[in-house]
Structure formats: C-alpha cells, structure tokens
Amino acid sequence: MGRNGEREAEVARRRRRKNSRGPARTLLLSAFLLAAGTPLLAQEVIRSGALTFVYWPGQERAAQALVDAVEVPPLLPGLPADILASGDVRVILAPDPEAFDSLAPGVPDWSGGIAFPEGDEIVLPIFAGRVGRLPMLTVLRHELAHVALGRYLGSRVPRWFHEGYAQLASGSWNASDAWALRAAILVGRLPSLETLNLDFRASRLTADQAYLLSYTSVEYMHRLGGSAGFARLLERWRETGNLDAAMRRTYGITLGQFERMWRRDVGSRFGWLLLLAQTAVYWSVLTILLLVLGYWKKRRNRRKLETLEAAARARELARGIPPELGEESHRNGMIDGE
Numbered sequence: 374m375g376r377n378g379e380r381e382a383e384v385a386r387r388r389r390r391k392n393s394r395g396p397a398r399t400l401l402l403s404a405f406l407l408a409a410g411t412p413l414l415a416q417e418v419i420r421s422g423a424l425t426f427v428y429w430p431g432q433e434r435a436a437q438a439l440v441d442a443v444e445v446p447p448l449l450p451g452l453p454a455d456i457l458a459s460g461d462v463r464v465i466l467a468p469d470p471e472a473f474d475s476l477a478p479g480v481p482d483w484s485g486g487i488a489f490p491e492g493d494e495i496v497l498p499i500f501a502g503r504v505g506r507l508p509m510l511t512v513l514r515h516e517l518a519h520v521a522l523g524r525y526l527g528s529r530v531p532r533w534f535h536e537g538y539a540q541l542a543s544g545s546w547n548a549s550d551a552w553a554l555r556a557a558i559l560v561g562r563l564p565s566l567e568t569l570n571l572d573f574r575a576s577r578l579t580a581d582q583a584y585l586l587s588y589t590s591v592e593y594m595h596r597l598g599g600s601a602g603f604a605r606l607l608e609r610w611r612e613t614g615n616l617d618a619a620m621r622r623t624y625g626i627t628l629g630q631f632e633r634m635w636r637r638d639v640g641s642r643f644g645w646l647l648l649l650a651q652t653a654v655y656w657s658v659l660t661i662l663l664l665v666l667g668y669w670k671k672r673r674n675r676r677k678l679e680t681l682e683a684a685a686r687a688r689e690l691a692r693g694i695p696p697e698l699g700e701e702s703h704r705n706g707m708i709d710g711e
Contacts, residue, residue, distance in 0.1 A: 490523025518542035537591030
C-alpha cells in the first residue's frame with residue numbers, strides 16, 4: 374500500500390473510532406451540562422473550513438472573531454499542510470465556569486484551554502477570570518496543534534513533546550518566558566524530559582517551567598535538522614512508532630544523546646553567563662535611574678531651602694529689621710536681638 378493509501382486508511386480508522394466514541398461522549402457531555410444547568414438547546418454553531426465553533430447566545434462576537442482569525446491556517450512545522458482539513462474539529466466556547474468545568478473536568482484553573490485529540494475536540498473558556506495572558510487566537514492555535522499532532526502520530530506521543538510542539542506551532546514564546554526559564558535554571562530545576570510529564574500536574578509555577586522546558590526541547594530538535602529534517606523525523610516517527618528509532622535514522626543520535634545535547638544548549642542559551650550579561654544592562658539602567666532620582670532630590674532640597682530663607686526674611690521684615698542687616702547678621706552667625 375502506498376503512502377497516500379496508508380494515510381487514507383489511517384483517516385478512515387480515526388473516523389470510525391471517533392464515530393464509535395461520539396454518541397457516548399455526547400451523552401456524557403450532555404449529562405454534565407444538564408447537571409450544571411447549562412441550556413443545551415441554546416447552543417449555536419458557525420463553521421470555518423474543517424472547524425465547527427459551538428457557542429452560546431451572547432458569544433457571537435467572540436465566535437465570529439475566531440472564525441475570521443483562523444481563515445489563515447496555523448503553521449504546523451513538520452506536518453502535512455492538509456492535516457487539519459482531513460477531518461472536522463469541534464471548538465466549544467464555554468461561556469461560564471460551570472460550562473467549562475463540565476466540558477473539561479479536572480483542568481487546572483490556570484489553563485487557557487484544553488484539546489481532546491482523539492475526539493477532535495477543543496474547549497476554550499471565553500469568560501472573564503479564565504482568559505489567560507495569551508490572546509485567544511494563540512490559545513486556539515496551540516490546541517489545534519495538539520489535534521494535528523495527535524492525528525499524525527497517534528496517542529503515544531510524550532507529554533513534553535506534545536506541549537513543546539504546540540508552543541512552537543502557536544508562537545507563544547516571549548521574552549518574559551526566557552527570564553522565567555533562567556530563574557528555573559539558576560535554582561537547579563532542569564529535570565529530564567521523562568520527568569517533565571509529572572510537572573504538568575503540579576502547581577502553576579512548576580507547570581510553567583515544565584512548559585518552557587518542553588518548548589526548548591522541541592525547538593532545539595527543530596533547529597538540529599531545520600524544517601526538512603524535522604519533517605523527516607516526524608515521518609519516521611510515524612512509520613516506526615518510536616522516537617528513539619526516528620532520531621537514530623534522521624539525526625544519527627539516540628534520544629539519550631539528544632537530551633544531553635539539549636541540556637547543554639539550554640544551559641548555554643539561558644544559563645548564568647547570559648543572565649549576568651543581561652544583568653549588566655539592568656544595573657546600568659538602575660544607575661541612570663538613581664542619578665535621576667538624586668538630581669530630583671537635590672532640586673527638591675534647594676526649593677525647600679529657598680522657601681525657608683524666604684520665610685526668614687518675611688519674619689525679619691515683620692520685626693522691622695532691614696533685609697540687608699538680617700542677611701549680614703545671619704552670615705556672621707548672630708541671633709536676632711544680640
């Protein structure tokens with residue numbers, strides 16, 4: 374069977390699995406929504422290509438904004454361009470905490486959304502208090518990357534790779550993330566890739582660090598072979614079902630060797646030497662700030678002194694002492710009346 378035939382067979386198998394799970398999952402979600410008091414019949418739908426957005430009344434503008442934004446397909450490094458178009462994806466826009474908790478039970482309160490790759494479904498919270506620091510479009514692209522990766526590689530992808538790839542595809546990395554990563558490295562928190570799976574279930578601080586480290590691992594894997602090499606890696610991973618075997622065939626190194634190389638790369642890019650270099654900039658800015666504050670304080674003290682001298686001259690005039698005499702007396706250290 375050719376490669377196209379294998380892909381078509383895989384798509385057919387995935388659709389059969391989805392169809393078999395569909396009724397059971399729909400009943401389960403319905404039960405959750407009814408228990409939460411969310412009106413099922415109030416749901417409305419709008420489509421954009423392979424994406425179906427499900428929303429409640431009052432959320433039309435948010436739904437339409439996402440539809441307009443995803444007219445340009447997200448970049449999915451190493452994956453076929455039509456991977457998301459090979460089947461429908463349902464995006465549910467939860468209007469309140471009760472609906473979100475019902476659709477995604479057990480999700481930490483700092484999570485910006487969740488994807489169910491095996492069911493081709495995404496749940497996004499669009500209510501105040503739950504929307505995180507990232508734009509909603511970035512969160513949607515992040516979750517779409519999870520769905521696309523699940524379609525291509527199946528369910529045996531490590532959590533660290535799933536999260537790192539989703540960040541790479543959504544472009545959610547920023548400068549503040551780099552500083553947070555440097556802080557984690559300085560306190561010695563650079564775990565192995567395998568143990569990153571456990572950190573996602575911990576506190577938000579630990580989870581944020583795990584997400585950042587996951588991103589650096591997948592980004593470094595992408596840099597090793599460039600776009601073409603990364604695509605071959607994912608293709609061989611799909612063929613063999615084993616990341617270590619795919620690393621050997623594509624990059625000529627084992628997964629263990631890659632991890633050691635990755636740790637050195639993270640240390641050199643975000644370690645203490647770079648931190649000190651950027652700390653020099655910080656101290657330069659702080660020095661300038663202190664000079665400005667010192668100048669301002671000096672001017673303030675001069676104005677206070679001028680105010681005191683003016684008040685003293687006023688008192689001398691009130692006592693009938695000529696200003697010139699008062700000033701001369703003060704210069705000679707004399708006290709009024711002496």
